[in-house]
Amino acid sequence: MGLQDYLLVIIIGTLAGTLTRMVLLRIDYRQYPGYPHGYVVHLSLGFVASALGAVAVPAVLAKEYTAFTFLALAAQQFSEIRNQERRTLESLEETELVKRGKDYIEGIARTFEGRNYLVMASAFITAVATQVGVNTFLGWPLGILVGLLMLMLARTFMTGKTIGDICTVEPAELRFEGAILWVDDIPIFNVGLKERREEILRDGLGVIIHPKDDNARATIHDMGQRNVIAHTVSVILGSKKDIDIPDFTPMLRKDRRTGKIALYTMPMEKDMDALIESVNRTPVLETAVRKPLSAKAGRAAAD
Numbered sequence: 347m348g349l350q351d352y353l354l355v356i357i358i359g360t361l362a363g364t365l366t367r368m369v370l371l372r373i374d375y376r377q378y379p380g381y382p383h384g385y386v387v388h389l390s391l392g393f394v395a396s397a398l399g400a401v402a403v404p405a406v407l408a409k410e411y412t413a414f415t416f417l418a419l420a421a422q423q424f425s426e427i428r429n430q431e432r433r434t435l436e437s438l439e440e441t442e443l444v445k446r447g448k449d450y451i452e453g454i455a456r457t458f459e460g461r462n463y464l465v466m467a468s469a470f471i472t473a474v475a476t477q478v479g480v481n482t483f484l485g486w487p488l489g490i491l492v493g494l495l496m497l498m499l500a501r502t503f504m505t506g507k508t509i510g511d512i513c514t515v516e517p518a519e520l521r522f523e524g525a526i527l528w529v530d531d532i533p534i535f536n537v538g539l540k541e542r543r544e545e546i547l548r549d550g551l552g553v554i555i556h557p558k559d560d561n562a563r564a565t566i567h568d569m570g571q572r573n574v575i576a577h578t579v580s581v582i583l584g585s586k587k588d589i590d591i592p593d594f595t596p597m598l599r600k601d602r603r604t605g606k607i608a609l610y611t612m613p614m615e616k617d618m619d620a621l622i623e624s625v626n627r628t629p630v631l632e633t634a635v636r637k638p639l640s641a642k643a644g645r646a647a648a649d
Contacts, residue, residue, distance in 0.1 A: 352404040354486055355476045359403065362493030363396025363469030364389070366500050370461050388458070391427065395420060395462045399469030403477055420466065428459035443587050444580040444596055449570025449633050456632070464503065468496040509555065509575065510626030512562035517618050518552040518608060529608035530554055532601050535593075542593050546612065549586070551621050555598075555607040563605035564636030571634035572598040575609065575625060582624040584614025 371388050398420050432455040439445055446454075476489025509515070518530040522543055527534040529552035537543050555575075557563035565571060576596040580587070587594040594612040601608070609625065 352408075354480065355403055355473050355489070356397070356400045358476045358486065358489040358493065359400025359469040359473030360393070360396045362472035362489070362496060363399055363465045364393050365493070366468045366497050367392025367396070367461065367465045369497060369501060370464070391424075391462060392465050395424070395466040396469040399466035400473040402470055403473040407477070417466070421463075424459050424462045427462065428455045431455040431458050442577075443589070444577050444585055445573060446577050447570050447573030449568070449631050450574045450577065452633065453629075453631050464500045468493070468500055471496055506632070507630040508626060509566075509628045509630060512558055512565060512630060514556045514558060515622045515625045516554050516556065517622070518554045520547055520550050520552045520610065522547070527610065529599075529610050532599050532606075532608035534597050534599050534608065534610050537593050539593075546593070549616055550610060550612050551616060551618060552608060552610045553618075553622060553625060555609060555625065557605055561635075561637050565630060565634050566607050567600065567605065568631070568634035568636070571631050572607065574631060575628045576611070578628040579609070579611050579613070579621060579624045583611070583617065583620055586612040586614060 367389060371385065371392070398416055402417055432451060435446070435451040435454060439451065472489050472493040475492035476486055479485050479488030482488075521528050522537070525536050525538055525543070527537050527543075527546060532554075537546065555566060557566055576598060579585075580596050585594065585596060587596070596609070596611040598607050598609050600606070611621070613621065
């Protein structure tokens with residue numbers, strides 16, 4: 347097999363991996379990574395990961411096993427990227443009025459590390475398919491086809507569950523009993539100033555988050571998951587919270603009897619439908635997932 351054929355394998359594999367990274371990298375309501383420098387960093391790392399995955403195939407065929415060991419070296423570098431992302435987000439956390447929380451930060455950092463592995467795997471498998479196609483009657487288009495399939499698979503794999511998948515979100519009424527703010531039948535906190543209470547009733551919103559099963563109830567019990575919900579809502583709808591107004595901090599409280607969660611927020615945009623959609627779209631953290639129904643004791647307790 348000639349150098350030209352090896353070069354074709356490397357190019358198609360690298361392009362497939364880089365394109366996968368481009369699709370997985372996007373700016374959304376979380377505004378991370380920031381642009382344009384965040385794009386440059388992550389796309390560059392995606393290109394390097396793609397090249398390493400694509401080069402591995404010709405390296406093995408040429409019995410250059412030393413070159414193949416660079417994959418292990420890259421894995422160590424990707425682990426360092428995860429630590430770097432964590433440190434960056436922890437620094438940004440100091441300026442957030444509504445915090446992401448450590449669990450969310452760890453989840454984002456882990457996601458960026460995992461995407462580099464996905465890119466490398468996509469480039470490697472595409473390069474293998476291209477190699478097979480070149481050696482058979484299928485030709486190099488086989489690599490293109492497999493690359494597109496890997497792109498769709500990677501995107502599907504990186505799409506995790508959201509709160510809307512495990513819970514039902516319903517509008518709730520804000521009311522005061524004395525100085526205590528209630529969201530339906532769940533007390534939130536004490537608001538001392540009469541002016542603040544009037545403003546909360548006028549501009550505030552509340553919802554009740556009902557878990558669909560015991561697994562969901564255990565998941566939203568996690569404080570890190572609740573922080574993510576509050577942060578997501580404040581980013582999408584805005585928040586009237588300021589440094590000197592703690593009463594406007596988005597707050598979630600649990601009903602100890604049923605496990606349902608009440609959310610109170612003071613949004614810049616008072617839109618109940620948008621609030622419900624924001625909660626539904628909040629990602630479920632990997633670290634918050636609990637599955638008591640998978641255990642025999644958990645199933646017995648549910649019964």
